[in-house]
Amino acid sequence: MNLKSLSAKLLFFAGGTVATIVVAAVAFSAIETKSRVEASVNDEARAEARNVAASVSAEIGLAVAAGRSMIAMIGAGHEAGNRDGAAVIAELKAVATSNDGVFGAWMAEAPKGFDGTAAKDRPGANGAGVFTPYWTKSPDGKLEFSTFDAKYDAPWYALAATSGKAAITEPYMASEVKVLMSSTAFPVRSGGRLIGVGGVDFSLDGLTKMLNGLTPFEGGRAYLVSGGGNWLVAGDGGQLTKPYDETGTDALKAALASGEPAVISAIEDGAYERIVYPFTLPGLDTRWAVLLDVPSAAFTTPVYAEVSKFLIVGGILLLAVLGAMMLATRQVITRPLARLSAAVERLAGGNYDSPVAGTDRKDELGAFAGALEGFRHQLKSGVAAELAADNERSKAERLREEGESERRRTGETQARVVASLGEGLARLAAGDLVTPLEGEFDGPYRKLKADYDAALDRLRSTMQSVSQSVASIETGTQEIGAATQDMTHRLEGQAASIEQSVAALGEITGQVGENADFAAAAAGTVRSAREDAERADLIVRQVIEAMRNIAGSSEKIEAIISVINEISFQTNLLALNAGVEAARAGEAGKGFAVVAREVRELSQRSSAAAEEIKTLIADSASNVEKGVSYVDNAAEALRRIAAKVLDIDGKVERIALGSKSQATGIGEVNVAVGQMDQMTQQNAAMIEETNAATQELTIQADALKRLVGYFTIAIRTSGTSAPVTRRAA
Structure with a gap:
């Protein structure tokens, strides 16, 4: 091809124009894609960090719930009058046994706060007489019981006691079991008074395994730091419990203080972007932070792919335009001129x-x-x-x-x-898709103009359709985004309500079970009282019979009073019998024992005071009758008491059975509500993923809208043929 020919110049001009458009479009797309990808990756990284934080909160929440339930039961029992240290020790042991993640359960009473004493020989008391029971797990999983010194100024006691709220200690490495652990402490209250502080020690080993197993964005990393800025999960195991001293220390401290996420750039010479996501531990006024390292490739790879795609499409478009122009100029200009030039040369040569x-x-x-x-x-x-x-x-x-x-x-x-x-x-x-070629084209150029105008109309129609589709997509994605956002808020509120219901049902279950135990104990006490009342009634009937026998003996003594020696002998014998019966009667027969002693003395002086004996015997008979009347009344009262005790026994047994049935039913409700909580959290996670996808679709539609907006298209109104130009929406 002659580079100075008319067709070559036309091709160079058209190719340069199209190439300039392609380069500008690729540059704009690269800038827009970079901003969009950075925003998308940051949003996805924060969502991933939020999920990790939720998993950490759930893991710690189990230990916190176990400790809170344990302390609630101890406080309720104490408020109900239970001062049995052995029962508290048993409750601590049950918590340590039934929770795999719990490595210890303990309590430290306030000075004389539990039972008002400082006895060293009571169960769970240390050498200073302070009630400090402590159950721990050995490396092989066996439970061991011990006591410890009550340090009231130590953080594990002072923070919970002074604030009146749950507290958590800075995690530490336990030398006995070689795992990372932390402790939660709760104030123990009874009747509004602090009686001590209790809590549980739990392992963070499960969190370490979970975070080490995560590889977000195909090569990313997930770490965990405490509220004090110390490593809890790190890439190097030797950094555990040590302060965070890498790039972005100030940003990490600010995020922990404010509770707002932060981004730390240039980690490991730009290989990673670190997302700092602080979160509050459930039930504790303490913040920890998840550190999510996002590989730089997650930001650059989509941009490179998008730019490559635009370059390929632009190159194909450039080649297509140049090919069409080359074909048109060859058919319309180059070949006819070449034939005329050949004819002139033949004539010049004499042909x-x-x-x-x-x-x-x-x-x-x-x-x-x-x-x-x-x-x-x-x-x-x-x-x-x-x-x-x-x-x-x-x-x-x-x-x-x-x-x-x-x-x-x-x-x-x-x-x-x-x-x-x-x-x-x-x-x-x-980008003008409205204005056709100006002027009149004659001869063969008329078809060129018609073809250009037809291509322009087809391109304008296509752009109008694309613009309408983009508007529909944008409206739909906005409605979907609003709906999913509203659904997310409702599910979060529902999850919080269910979580509160689970905690409340747990406390109610414990209290109902304890009430059932108290009712069973009361039933045993009532049965014992009923048996005592029945035995007392038997003794009273025996006393009545004895008194009546004494009255008969007195009448016989009065009949034979003339025989003094025989009276003395009989009186001695009767007095001895009366003493035996009085001893059997116990407290009720003390008065009659005195009378028996007097009778024995009278029998010894009977020969000198027969008349005095007769008078005393008559008085004694009268008193015996009164005693019989009193004892009859007492027997009747005891029978009424026994009947009422029997009635109380039946009612208490029904209360105990009802409490056990309530405890079983509430336990089943608690399990069902827990399952509802899990399903609600899963639904919330799915809605968040849908919301993220909708936002991505909105961004893509907006980008396409801006690209289409580059072109000017025509809208023909009804009743007129004049085109109204506008920019594509």
């Missing part, structure tokens, strides 16, 4: 036999070919005469002038066509 091609064309080139064909005939026929020659020369000169004029007109027309086509392509490069 007058070959006809000139293209005389059948109706355009300027056809006129030029016709003139050249006439000139060939003239040259072939020769000069017949000088006049004819002059005429022919004149005619040839005229034809030459006309041909020259025609060539000039043809050149001007071609220049006008090329200029108009160049302006149209420039407008097309600027």
Whole structure:
């Protein structure tokens, strides 16, 4: 191809215009894609960090819930009057046994706060007489019991005791079991009074395994730091419990203080971007932070892919335009001119036999070919005469002038066509899809204009359809985003309510179970009282019988009072029997024992005071009758008490059975609510993923909207043919 030819210049101009458009589009796409990818990756990284924080909170929440339930039961039992240290020790042991993640359960009473004493021999008391029971697990999983010194100024006691809230210690490495542990402490209250502090020691080994197993973004890392800025999960095991001293220390401290996420750049010479996500531990006024390292490739790879795609599409478009232009110029300009040039060269070489091609064309080139064909005939026929020659020369000169004029007109027309086509392509490069080619195109150029205008109309129609589709997509994604956001808020509120319900049901279950135990104990006490009342009634009947026997003996003594010696003998015998019966009667027979002693003395002086004995015996008989009456009344009262005790026994047993049934039912409800809590959290996670996908679709639709907005399209209103131009929405 001749680089100085008209077709080559036209191709270079059109190719440069299209290449400029492609380069500008690729640059704009690269900038927009970089911003979008950074925002998307940061949002996804924060969502991943939020999920990790939720898992950590759930793991710690189990230990916190176990400790809180344990302390609630101890406080409720104490408030109900239970001062049995052995029961508290048993409760601590049950918590340590039933929770795999709990490595210890303990309590330290306030000074004389549990039972008001400092006895060293009571269960769970240390050498100073302070109630400090402590159950721990040995490396092989066996439970061991011990006591410890109550340090009231230590953080594990002072923080919970002074604030009245749950507290957590800074994690530490336990030398006995070689795992990372932490302790939660809770104030133990009874009747509004602090009686001590209790808590549990739990392992963080499960959190370490969980975070070490995460590889977000195909090569990322997840770490954990405490509220004090110390490593809890780190890449190097030797950093555990040591302060965070890497890049971004100030940013980490600020995030822990404010509770807002932060980003630390240039980790390991730019290999990672570190997302700092602080979160509050459930039930504790303490913040920890999840550190999520995102590989730099997660930010750059999508940008490179997007730019490569635009370069490929732009290259294909450039080649297509150049090919179409090359084909058009070759068919319309290059080939006809080449045939005319070959005809002229033949005539110049003296070849007058070959006809000139293209005389059948109706355009300027056809006129030029016709003139050249006439000139060939003239040259072939020769000069017949000088006049004819002059005429022919004149005619040839005229034809030459006309041909020259025609060539000039043809050149001007071609220049006008090329200029108009160049302006149209420039407008097309600027995004104008409304303005057609200006001016009238004659001859073969008319089809070129028609083809250009048809392509412009088709491209404008396509852009209008794309613009309408983008608007529909944008509206739909906004509605979906709003709906998913609203659903997320409702699910979060529902999850919080269910979690509170689970905690409340747990406490109610413990209290109902304890009430059932108390009711069973009360039933045993009532049965014992009923048995004691029945035995007392038997003793009273025996006392009545004895008193009646005494009254009969007194009558016999009075009948034979004249025989003093026999009276003395009989009186001694009766007095001895009366003493035995009085001893059997116990407290109720003490008064009668005194009378028996007096009778024995009277029997010894019977010979000297017979009349006095007779009088005393009469008085004794009267008193015995009164005693019988009193004992009858007491027996009747005891029988009424026994009947009421029996009635109370039946009611207490029914209360105990009802409490056990309530405890079983509430336990089943607690399990069901816990399952509802898990399902709600899973639904919330799925809604968050849907929301993230909707936001990504909105961003893509907005990017497509901006790209389409580059073009100017036409809207034809009804009743008029005039185009109304606007930018594509």
